[in-house]
Amino acid sequence: MLVTDLGFVAYFTIVGLGLIPPEWAFAGYADPVMADWNWSFLWIDLLAGATGLTSLRLLMSGRGERLMLVSLVLTMASGLMAISFWTLRGDFSLAWWIPNLYLMLFPVPAIIGLTGLCQGRSPHSGRTPSLS
Template sequence: MARRSPSGVTKALMLVTDIGFLVYFSVTGLGLVPPEWAFADYADPIMVSWNWSFLWIDVLAGATGLTSLHLIRRGAPNGPPLMLVSLVLTAASGLMAIAFWTLRGDFSPAWWIPNLYLLLFPLPAIVRLAGPAAPATTAR
């Protein structure tokens, strides 16, 4: 049985998202986030630590995502399973942030929308990649 392949939309969204993870932490690390774009209590040391606690899951999601896209482009069979890992990490990152903002009672669309995106966009592809393999076609 052949593995189901990811859609072109999933690949495009992953590319933008995975590069976005790397850009976000680069911009944050350089202190370039404008105060008006920052989340509530952005300068609070606990919030700074909370934000940076996402570094490893987001960088791992980005690295596995970009690697999987490269492998899929080359036709490597380990591309789709690695993509599944990246998508699960991405959804987990979004879920963790949404759970945190919910517990704080902070409903800023500026932070909810991107984190809902991180949670939701991977779900159809996760179902597709984790589901049963597509039947192999046979030539007659």
Template sequence: MTKRLMLLTDVGFLVYFSVTGLGLIPAAWAFADYTEPLMVSWNWSFLWIDLLVSATGLLSLHLLRRGAPEAERLMLVSLVLTSASGLMAVAFWTLRGDFSLAWWIPNLYLLLFPMPAIVRLVRPTGRIYRS
């Protein structure tokens, strides 16, 4: 399940920033005004962490299919970065006092979906911990 969610998330980040960069998201979407300079800056401030999430996630999934030993370490990096990205967004919306479900649901997903896999990968019985 984690691998499927990672693939969905990693490809989703790439699609989201492509669609946003091409201006295909309307300027005044239902839950954000993308013409407001603060919102534009906030949105694009996530580009680098989200691209890093996608790169590490997709590479780890590729390496897992090949049975490479470093795949799980890279997967852990991707999952931690994914969760951090969600946490950063949730913190921003909390500080603004904005509780739109359109932003909260996807960002809580990013924050929480990696947690079970992170715990599995770092606990003493996990393979990463022993190597």
């Protein structure tokens, strides 16, 4: 999670400073529409990174699980949004799919653990929910 959250910040810093020439970046980035699409992720990615880094810091004092859940859900949403876009375009470039599948899937086990879904009980009550 730490590497992913730092990666969000590093990626937009590098791109924002123009350290990656458009012709070196991933397929289609030189296209202004694709560049705009990429920048449309700025706020969700930075928010995911900031909440994730803050939650990791808070975990040192025994707090931060709820904020970590927020970060993981934002990260998953970011990956899902990108995968949805590339699916709608019919573009299956591994250069885009691999990192975005990672963003979409790596949070799942932690989300399940943090919400108590794998224990079959409510994370708030500590008891098994009634089906009636």
